[in-house]
Amino acid sequence: MxxxxxxxxxxxxxxxxxxxxxxxxxxxxxxxxxxxxxxxxxxxxxxxxxxxxxxxxxxxxxxxxxxxxxxxxxxxxxxHLADYRAALDRLAALGLLYPSFESRAEIACLVKAREAEGIWPRDPDGAPLYPGAAKSLSAGEQERRRRTGAPFALRLDMDTACRLAGDITWTERGSGPNGETGEIVASPKVWGDVILARKDTPTSYHLSVAIDDALQGITDVVRGRDLFQSTAVHRLLQTILDLPQPVYRHHDLxxxxxxxxxxxxxxxxxxxxxxxxxxxxxxxxxxxxxx
Structure with a gap:
């Protein structure tokens, strides 16, 4: 049975x-x-x-x-913070994480400069994608800045992660904002290099929900339609970390x-x-x- x-x-x-x-x-x-x-x-x-x-x-x-x-x-x-740290360590070992050191105010200024040059992309929640160049910092420079005690956010290298994961889908038994249902093709790139942890916050919603659902054996995720697009990031993390895939049902708000x-x-x-x-x-x- x-x-x-x-x-x-x-x-x-x-x-x-x-x-x-x-x-x-x-x-x-x-x-x-x-x-x-x-x-x-x-x-x-x-x-x-x-x-x-x-x-x-x-x-x-x-x-x-x-x-x-x-x-x-x-x-x-x-x-259960050790569970999230273990997942971050696995992602880091795969070369999928990098620290960004800009403050929120600095990021806002970068976005404003990008928007002055043209339309800057935003994620499904309306927030501008990360505009900085922290990914290009050398490992030595990253470590030097960390040693100074500077605040940082750990971001997922989305392009590299998507290449590693390949094509991703999920089974939707509810529906998305435009009536999407059935087998959904995940498009995590629309979220840009999402934050998975900060110096003072050991995990993010995206990471913790993927880890928690797996460790608790969740088979059916029933949640509001406002989280429909987020499923793409969760499926990406599940795929990379070899976690089981629940069935999803997104409902009216x-x-x-x-x-x-x-x-x-x-x-x-x-x-x-x-x-x-x-x-x-x-x-x-x-x-x-x-x-």
């Missing part, structure tokens, strides 16, 4: 959960229940400046109120009255406010179309 499918919900404890989180958590939980699979909760707390224990406690409280149960122990990313995606930063109504106002778990399901 094959092992059961494994689903997960992986929030960051940098704010209170809102309806969008409830939608993703319930879709994963319900899917696991339907196929007698497993449902895991993962706490993505790699950013110590924004993640707080009270938000993590609120995640458990809100999910429990929704009727969601999960396996324990919960994987907290901050407890819950939006506010102005049509904008709900977010913690915009002050989207939290589940705790809805609960305090008399909302029931069934009412939440009704609001997000899961009844």
């Amino acid at each position: 094959p092992p059961p499918p494994v689903f997960r919900f992986a929030p960051s404890p940098n704010g209170f959960l809102h309806l969008g989180h409830a939608c993703s958590a319930l879709l994963n939980f319900d899917a696991a229940q339907r196929v007698e699979g497993r449902f895991l909760l993962r706490i993505e707390d790699i950013d110590p400046t924004r993640c707080r224990s009270e938000f993590e406690a609120a995640i458990y409280e809100d999910l429990g109120w929704l009727g969601i149960t999960w396996e324990t122990p919960v994987r907290r990313q901050s407890d 819950i939006r506010d009255n102005a049509g904008k995606k709900l977010s913690k930063s915009s002050g989207a109504t939290g589940l705790r406010e809805l609960r305090a106002g008399g909302m029931t778990p069934e009412g939440v399901r009704g609001l997000i179309g899961l009844l």
